[in-house]
Amino acid sequence: MAQGQSNIPNLLGMARTAVEAGNDEEAIAYFNRVLEADPTVSEAWWGKGLAVARLSSLKNIRLRETAVAFGHAIGTAADDEKPGIASQAAAELTKLGSTIFTNAQLHWREFRTTDGAWSTCVNAGLEVIEALQTIQKWQPGYVPAQLEIVTICVTLLNQGVGPKLDAQCRETLDQTVADIQVQDPEYVPPALAAESAAAKEARAVEAKANSDAIGYVVLFIVLIVGGIITAMARAKG
Known part of the structure; x- marks a missing residue:
């Protein structure tokens, strides 16, 4: 067994202790060390996912990270444990x-x-x-x-x-x-x-604004192209 892998039980033990103490950041650090040594340890992925979930907030939404960790926890688990x-x-x-x-x-x-x-x-x-x-x-x-x-x-x-x-x-x-x-x-x-009259009006105004913006862009391009063509014609003349 490689040296890093031989240390996995100790790292998992420290991660569990950190979880029990409510120190999720420290737990994540230990779980990450386990996964660096062996990314197939389902318990580490699961523990990391739970710790990340507890740290998630409106200011720091970590749902994707949690979902990824859970997905790996399922994928690396024994077949009878997956469900x-x-x-x-x-x-x-x-x-x-x-x-x-x-x-x-x-x-x-x-x-x-x-x-x-x-x-x-x-x-x-x-x-x-x-x-x-x-x-x-x-x-x-x-x-x-x-x-x-x-x-x-x-x-x-x-x-x-x-x-x-x-x-x-x-x-x-x-x-x-x-x-x-x-x-x-x-x-x-x-x-x-039911959509209110104000909401319908706002939707119509936004749609018109988008349409007008596209129209202005098209007109601008047409004018530019027309100017180029005119300039080329004069140059040839």
């Missing part, structure tokens, strides 16, 4: 995603008059959706994650996310609802709020 770890990973990531989006909404409600508060909430929601979608790789048809995705999409759509993200959220919502209904044909998703 149990996948189930735990799905539950942990769903709980973390729900907590982060809840905190994002609370932050927005408290600072809704502050520039960027709603953008922070939207970005958090999109990151949570992305992370929850990875769960389907380990635990296909995991309904709690799917229901959380539906909740986030409906919340964002009801508050308004602009035409580009609106289309993205609606597509994600429709697909997720369809996936849930495969398992529960009687499932009915939360209703979307």
Whole structure:
């Protein structure tokens, strides 16, 4: 056994002690040392994923890192352990995603008059959706994650996310609802709020602005090309 690998039990012991003491940063450092020596130690990936999850916050969303660690924990586990770890990973990531989006909404409600508060909430929601979608790789048809995705999409759509993200959220919502209904044909998703007249007007104004901007660019190009052609004709003359 290589020297680094012979030290793995000691490193795992120190990592567990750090976890028990609530020192997640230190635990991650030890788990990383284990993985440097042997990247196939499932316990180290799992422990790292949990520690990263506990350190995640609205200011520092670490969902992708958590999902990657959990994925490796499942992939490196013994075959008979994979289902149990996948189930735990799905539950942990769903709980973390729900907590982060809840905190994002609370932050927005408290600072809704502050520039960027709603953008922070939207970005958090999109990151949570992305992370929850990875769960389907380990635990296909995991309904709690799917229901959380539906909740986030409906919340964002009801508050308004602009035409580009609106289309993205609606597509994600429709697909997720369809996936849930495969398992529960009687499932009915939360209703979307009717779009207000103000929201419709804002959407129309934004669409017109985008159209006008494209028109100005095209006109500018036409004028430039026309000027070049005129200059070349004069030069030949």
